[in-house]
Amino acid sequence: MDLADVRNRIDEVDHKLLDLFCQRMELAAEVAESKIGSGKAVFDPAREREKLLDVARRSPERLQPQAVALFSLLMSMNKAEQQRIIARGTGESRSARAHASLKPVSEPFPATASVACQGVEGAYSQIAACKLFRVPGITFLNTFEGVFRAVHEGLCDFGVLPIENSTAGSVNAVYDLLAEYSFSIVRSLRLKIDHNLLARPGVQRENIHEVYSHEQAIAQCSDYLEKLGVTAHELKNTAQAAEFVSRSPRNDIAALSSRDCAALYGLDVLESNVQDSDNNYTRFIVVSAEPQIFPGATRTSLMLTMKHEPGSLYRVLERFYALDINLVKLESRPIPGRDFEFMFYFDIESPAGTEPLDTLLDSLDDVCESVKYFGSYTEVL
Numbered sequence: 001m002d003l004a005d006v007r008n009r010i011d012e013v014d015h016k017l018l019d020l021f022c023q024r025m026e027l028a029a030e031v032a033e034s035k036i037g038s039g040k041a042v043f044d045p046a047r048e049r050e051k052l053l054d055v056a057r058r059s060p061e062r063l064q065p066q067a068v069a070l071f072s073l074l075m076s077m078n079k080a081e082q083q084r085i086i087a088r089g090t091g092e093s094r095s096a097r098a099h100a101s102l103k104p105v106s107e108p109f110p111a112t113a114s115v116a117c118q119g120v121e122g123a124y125s126q127i128a129a130c131k132l133f134r135v136p137g138i139t140f141l142n143t144f145e146g147v148f149r150a151v152h153e154g155l156c157d158f159g160v161l162p163i164e165n166s167t168a169g170s171v172n173a174v175y176d177l178l179a180e181y182s183f184s185i186v187r188s189l190r191l192k193i194d195h196n197l198l199a200r201p202g203v204q205r206e207n208i209h210e211v212y213s214h215e216q217a218i219a220q221c222s223d224y225l226e227k228l229g230v231t232a233h234e235l236k237n238t239a240q241a242a243e244f245v246s247r248s249p250r251n252d253i254a255a256l257s258s259r260d261c262a263a264l265y266g267l268d269v270l271e272s273n274v275q276d277s278d279n280n281y282t283r284f285i286v287v288s289a290e291p292q293i294f295p296g297a298t299r300t301s302l303m304l305t306m307k308h309e310p311g312s313l314y315r316v317l318e319r320f321y322a323l324d325i326n327l328v329k330l331e332s333r334p335i336p337g338r339d340f341e342f343m344f345y346f347d348i349e350s351p352a353g354t355e356p357l358d359t360l361l362d363s364l365d366d367v368c369e370s371v372k373y374f375g376s377y378t379e380v381l
């Protein structure tokens, strides 16, 4: 069998398939028009079930799963096309945000601003704020909620908060507050976290018996602490641990903190980069009360809830695939007390203000129980 011959025959089949695919997609305009007239929903599950049953019956048995998958994708693309047409026709986006607010503004991200951070001086949030803004005026609050309240009440322009860590995962409390306050993410930063063993000047490493830090830092350095043969104690944050050690008269304690804290609290770095994994990053976000998209935004964060049934995540992922949109984060999260729904965090890469992202946002309501759009922004390293 000559490969070139077979390929010619494949090409012929593909030309026909492509022609039929375009015809099928063009019918979406007529279906959309009829649905605008009748007020019927784009997604008609009964019709789709019938179609898939028919497809399965008509296919040879060994090709049934592939045929069903192919037609599911065709129907998904058809629905996305209908959503796009309906949204344009009525001039009204069904997405979580209207199109107008999805367009980037012309002014650049500010270099100076008043910023709310959780913790105390030297905390990783403060280090992040100083990398995110050239000259930030920082107000420290005790809790994440305090940060949101400070921005909500107009005391600060922006808030800086941790959103996920490469070892511990997403910070659910921050996601919940984003949804509760309807705030937008306007920038993010991937900060490499290096923990250091800090002690008062003159203290020797071999004399250390107890180490103080935040529970996550202790977890991230657990192998090191075991080797050191010390007991670990939790404090509210790593900066507070440094402060505690600096004030204590004891000569057998140390803190796991950032290098900045050594200078800040007059401590010596006994050993640097003591974390077990050298791939330890925390992502911080800048939040604002008003939705704002700054130039160059390519990352979008969403929180989607889906029914607990076979294929629900697949139907959403299909939309990304059909629009050639790359996923950079997908994490599931249990919803306490709600057995019949699933919540997922999605981050996608797609320039804000362009067709694929608008089309995607317009078409998600159809395959999700709820869609939360948290903003489009630039991630800096």
Ligand SMILES: C=C(O[C@@H]1C=C(C(=O)O)C=C[C@H]1O)C(=O)O
Binding pocket: 031, 042, 043, 044, 045, 047, 048, 051, 074, 075, 076, 078, 079
């Ligand atoms: C095209 C329609 O809209 C949707 C898409 C379908 C398809 O692509 O075949 C089927 C049912 C609907 O969910 C329709 O209602 O017929």
